[in-house]
Amino acid sequence: MLRTEDCGLPAELAATVFGVGRTTIAAPDSARRRGHEPDRDDGRTPAHAVRKLPFADWLPEQRWYAGRSRTPFSVTCAASTSLDDVLDLVLVDVEYTDGSSELYQVMVASGGEREVEHRRLATIGAAGGRTGYDALYDSDAAHRLLALVEAGRPVGDLVFEPEPGARFPGTAAPRLFDSEQSNTSVIFGDEAILKVFRRVSTGIHPDIELNRVLARAGNPHVAKLLGSFETTIAGEPCPLGMVTEYAADSTEGWAMATAAARDLFAGVSGPDNFASESYRLGEAVARVHADLATAMGSDPAPFPLVAVLARLHATANEVAEIKPHVAAIEERFRVLTGEPVTVQRVHGDLHLGQVLRTPANWLLIDFEGEPGGPLYERRLPDSPLRDVAAMLRSYEYASYQLLGDQDDESLAALAQDWADRNRAAFCDGYAQASGVDPRVTDALLAAYELDKAVYEAAYEARHRPGWLRIPLRSITHLVAA
Ligand SMILES: Nc1ncnc2c1ncn2[C@@H]1O[C@H](COP(=O)(O)OP(=O)(O)O)[C@@H](O)[C@H]1O
Numbered sequence: 001m002l003r004t005e006d007c008g009l010p011a012e013l014a015a016t017v018f019g020v021g022r023t024t025i026a027a028p029d030s031a032r033r034r035g036h037e038p039d040r041d042d043g044r045t046p047a048h049a050v051r052k053l054p055f056a057d058w059l060p061e062q063r064w065y066a067g068r069s070r071t072p073f074s075v076t077c078a079a080s081t082s083l084d085d086v087l088d089l090v091l092v093d094v095e096y097t098d099g100s101s102e103l104y105q106v107m108v109a110s111g112g113e114r115e116v117e118h119r120r121l122a123t124i125g126a127a128g129g130r131t132g133y134d135a136l137y138d139s140d141a142a143h144r145l146l147a148l149v150e151a152g153r154p155v156g157d158l159v160f161e162p163e164p165g166a167r168f169p170g171t172a173a174p175r176l177f178d179s180e181q182s183n184t185s186v187i188f189g190d191e192a193i194l195k196v197f198r199r200v201s202t203g204i205h206p207d208i209e210l211n212r213v214l215a216r217a218g219n220p221h222v223a224k225l226l227g228s229f230e231t232t233i234a235g236e237p238c239p240l241g242m243v244t245e246y247a248a249d250s251t252e253g254w255a256m257a258t259a260a261a262r263d264l265f266a267g268v269s270g271p272d273n274f275a276s277e278s279y280r281l282g283e284a285v286a287r288v289h290a291d292l293a294t295a296m297g298s299d300p301a302p303f304p305l306v307a308v309l310a311r312l313h314a315t316a317n318e319v320a321e322i323k324p325h326v327a328a329i330e331e332r333f334r335v336l337t338g339e340p341v342t343v344q345r346v347h348g349d350l351h352l353g354q355v356l357r358t359p360a361n362w363l364l365i366d367f368e369g370e371p372g373g374p375l376y377e378r379r380l381p382d383s384p385l386r387d388v389a390a391m392l393r394s395y396e397y398a399s400y401q402l403l404g405d406q407d408d409e410s411l412a413a414l415a416q417d418w419a420d421r422n423r424a425a426f427c428d429g430y431a432q433a434s435g436v437d438p439r440v441t442d443a444l445l446a447a448y449e450l451d452k453a454v455y456e457a458a459y460e461a462r463h464r465p466g467w468l469r470i471p472l473r474s475i476t477h478l479v480a481a
């Protein structure tokens with residue numbers, strides 16, 4: 001049975017009560033142990049009402065809500081900070097009946113009739129005589145949030161931090177980024193993109209951390225970080241969002257690659273068929289790796305046998321189609337026991353949807369690692385081959401998704417040909433820029449590809465069962481090679 005609570009906290013757990021920014025924060029499970037609901041409302045801000053908004057009904061409608069396959073047990077407002085009279089930053093804790101939990105960030109604009117886009121989706125509901133909206137749909141509120149990052153002043157427990165020398169857009173009109181994402185982004189004119197993290201947790205956010213390091217290293221293959229903001233939970237930093245320069249006139253690598261592969265299928269492709277782009281992309285990834293290694297170091301380590309086996313067995317328990325391949329995959333992993341690799345900070349979830357082609361060059365975005373895992377895990381050093389293998393997998397996706405559920409061998413041969421050509425071009429570019437050809441350690445590279453394909457099998461089984469056959473096909477090929 002779903003239980004919705006509001007989020008007043010006992011005094012000893014409440015973090016702070018500030019001037020404009022009144023913050024109420026504590027570990028969510030502590031919040032539920034409270035015996036009373038202290039009323040902190042001073043009449044100036046609607047925080048009391050904000051905490052009573054019907055988040056339990058609204059959250060499951062949001063595309064970034066990750067709890068659809070689970071049953072919520074309680075939905076609790078764990079923290080709220082009033083940014084001004086009509087804008088509150090709220091952290092909503094969702095606990096599920098299976099014992100798992102998530103903390104979601106919602107920026108709430110409240111008041112009477114507001115000018116908001118997508119009113120039905122944006123309306124959280126009413127409490128205390130006021131209606132609460134998702135503020136990211138509200139252009140005024142989005143501007144106020146951006147202004148807070150630019151000003152860099154603390155509000156309650158919230159810390160807003162502009163990067164040194166960052167130039168923020170002035171009055172550029174904001175628009176909500178309209179696509180499937182795990183976070184929510186607002187674009188300001190052609191100048192900046194504000195990404196508000198939805199599922200938040202304590203730790204250092206790799207997307208902010210690595211973008212900062214690469215911007216300071218002058219790396220040309222990232223969108224320049226302009227600022228970020230975070231809060232504190234139980235003494236730990238909890239990153240909430242970031243602003244980067246917007247790459248106007250850019251196209252996602254996935255759109256370009258799939259268009260090129262489609263041309264080949266239609267018999268209208270030129271001789272290059274994306275290969276020169278793949279070469280330049282390989283160079284860009286190598287330069288990002290080089291700057292990350294220089295700035296953050298690298299170390300020798302053994303091939304991560306325990307981790308890849310753990311993922312394999314967990315996936316086999318979840319995805320029946322993996323079971324027949326387990327022994328063969330395991331063998332591929334076990335021959336690499338003790339095999340030395342070099343580890344450093346890497347992207348961690350690289351694919352053609354995470355790269356943008358600007359008129360000038362390729363940019364890598366979204367350095368947040370594999371979504372779902374805890375932040376500390378996503379920041380662990382890993383082999384650069386992890387990223388290379390992930391890109392190689394993406395070329396197979398780009399061509400094989402065009403087959404749909406057809407088993408046409410001549411089409412499959414075309415798909416493989418396109419993928420092989422672009423995979424080779426990517427590795428050539430990577431080798432040229434790094435001085436190390438990833439194909440030299442072919443068994444290692446294949447093992448990282450296998451590990452990624454196993455991850456993808458779990459991802460597809462959960463999110464896109466119709467695409468499960470793409471990683472399964474690759475697994476069959478990789479273990480047969
Ligand atoms: N700096 C940028 N310039 C232009 N478009 C961007 C930029 N950053 C992100 N995008 C667009 O927003 C989409 C989602 O961004 P991403 O960082 O991957 O969000 P999420 O973490 O929610 O997946 C990208 O696929 C890209 O199309």
Ligand SMILES: O=P(O)(O)O[C@H]1O[C@H](CO)[C@@H](O[C@H]2O[C@H](CO)[C@@H](O)[C@H](O)[C@H]2O)[C@H](O)[C@H]1O
Nearest residue numbers: 182349351352353370371390393394397456459
């Ligand atoms: O972009 P996210 O960080 O959310 O990454 C997740 O979703 C990706 C799909 O959007 C998924 O990528 C897989 O599908 C891509 C095509 O849609 C393909 O290019 C990738 O190679 C493939 O792994 C990614 O694995 C997942 O973590």
